[in-house]
Amino acid sequence: MDTPIIRVADLHKSYQLGDVTVHALRGVSLELARGTFATVVGASGSGKSTFMNILGLLDHPTSGQYFLEGEDVSGFDKDRRAVLRNRKIGFVFQSFNLLPRTTAIENVELPLLYSDKPARPAERHAKSQGLLAAVGLGERSHHTPNQLSGGQQQRVAIARALVNDPEILLADEPTGNLDSRTSIEIMDVLQRLNRERSITIILITHEQDIAEYGQRIIAFRDGRVVRDEAVTRTREAAEELRALPPPEVEVAT
């Protein structure tokens, strides 16, 4: 058996708010094989984002262990977490978090400026342009976010998340601000990236139909995993899109 890319054992996370302790995670254990596309579902407050922030090395557990490619990273301090995070993990959020007066390609290039493997401007440019093409935005690389629709902005954010060649892509409700057709398009992009580049993807959503684009659904309730099952027939974004009525003219938001 290959080492799982992610393994967590009995993860707990508590927050102290004055004299109240909030138990965000109450003993989460699971493994993810490299190349998996997993989705995480559950009610608001069930611990999904807390779990993802720990996987993304943005936060550390109160107790329990996190093995990233077999290495126990649970005790890493902030600096070591940051180094590992920049190397291995890309993030996509519900709000696209793009710099407003900056072109798509410059937004994508940005993480390369903070990389520990500095690239020359021409290389940075070529790489970013290639990623924009891979998410279907090759023609719009010189547009600024206000000239792009929400779905297009999220594609830019996905390209930016991939520019340092992460092995893991973490997406916290990436379709939360998008209509259903645009959400399906984003899931299509993510399915392709997962297949073609073998990127491990973990995506939070509170919509069951979106969750079914993944290969495995992990359901949280009150800080615990209450269901974890393979999707027997993964939804295919391409099929869904063909079945939908033609889109309204896309208006930049």
Ligand code: ADP
């Ligand atoms: P979800 O993403 O499923 O909505 P979260 O992981 O954001 O849930 O939150 C789980 C619980 O932890 C909630 O009760 C939330 O209020 C609490 N929580 C999350 N982050 C913090 C924090 N930084 N400080 C205090 N409580 C927090």
Ligand code: MG
């Ligand atoms: Mg959340």
